[in-house]
Amino acid sequence: MQSDCASAEDTVPAMLWGLDSVHGVFAKLYIRDILELKDSRQVPVDDGTGVISCVQWKKLGPTEGTKPAASPPVCQNLLEQLSRILRLERQNSQLELGDVVQVRGRVRVYRDQREINSTSICKVTDHVFAAQIHRMLELPHLYRTFYDKPCQIRKNSTEPNEEGLHTLSLQRKIKQFLIQNGVKNFYQRELGTVDSLVSTAQQGLRVQDRPQTKEEPPSSASVLKQIRGVFQDAIRSLQEEGVVFQKVSGPNELYLVTDEEKELHSVTLGIIRDDSIRPKHVDKGCPLRHILSCVQHGYSAGVTEATMQRVLDRLECDSNIISTMDRHYTAS
Incomplete structure (x- = not known):
């Protein structure tokens, strides 16, 4: 820090x-x-x-002998x-x-x-x-x-990034949608069929690409391309946050929801239970980097550090593991 x-x-x-x-x-x-x-x-x-x-x-108390000023009846309760x-x-x-x-x-x-x-x-x-x-x-x-994260300030700009705000809004909407519906995995094109998410994504279109008049509408292909781009940015942000991840990278772009991927939780817990009793980790616990490396080799190389940290936080909240020190964990 x-x-x-x-x-x-x-x-x-x-x-x-x-x-x-x-x-x-x-x-x-x-x-x-x-x-x-x-x-x-x-x-x-x-x-x-x-x-x-x-x-x-x-704090100085009221002076002795002074009487408080009379207050209207309405103020007595307050x-x-x-x-x-x-x-x-x-x-x-x-x-x-x-x-x-x-x-x-x-x-x-x-x-x-x-x-x-x-x-x-x-x-x-x-x-x-x-x-x-x-x-x-x-x-x-x-x-x-x-x-522990350094402050990142956008340079050469005094105006707020409007596109970034819309992407953040869509990111929150997607997260809310995943939680409310208990979604375990999804494709990006599936999110494009949800009207509320599409409506939020459309708010992020650049002004110059919106229809200025009824006689001159923008091309539908251009609009759809921009909507897909906003969805991609929002999902990428969710990946950086660890909310979703890709187990297998490829053209299908299947995303898994970290909190709902119980196999990942089970694999992680098993690694911590097995390795935290080894002489190397018995005192301080297993470091996050070690756990991440084992998960990437035994489960999927697509698991990121942010995803791993989210899984560890959930396991700790469920009292399955204990953080012995910063980013070190042992089985409870």
């Missing part, structure tokens, strides 16, 4: 940071990574295990609800040594020490450790999906 951020910082001006989808949001991070963050060279800086200081300024929320907030902020807390705030440096200037601290009351387990599962996914 550090190398990606450093390389991106060398090329992306600070005025364009807002185009990054992660910029300006409260990111959930390991304490270790917060401590190892590097200060920006352009703009100064305003659960792995680790210790970091958290600072929260006390004021009561607000008071109840404030009471709950005060109760959750009463901390003792050893409490597990959720902290949200901004990272800053004070007296050469990195700390979190927190805007909220909430005690986690969780006797069955559900919140901690959820965090252990959530953070690796966030790192893989968002934090």
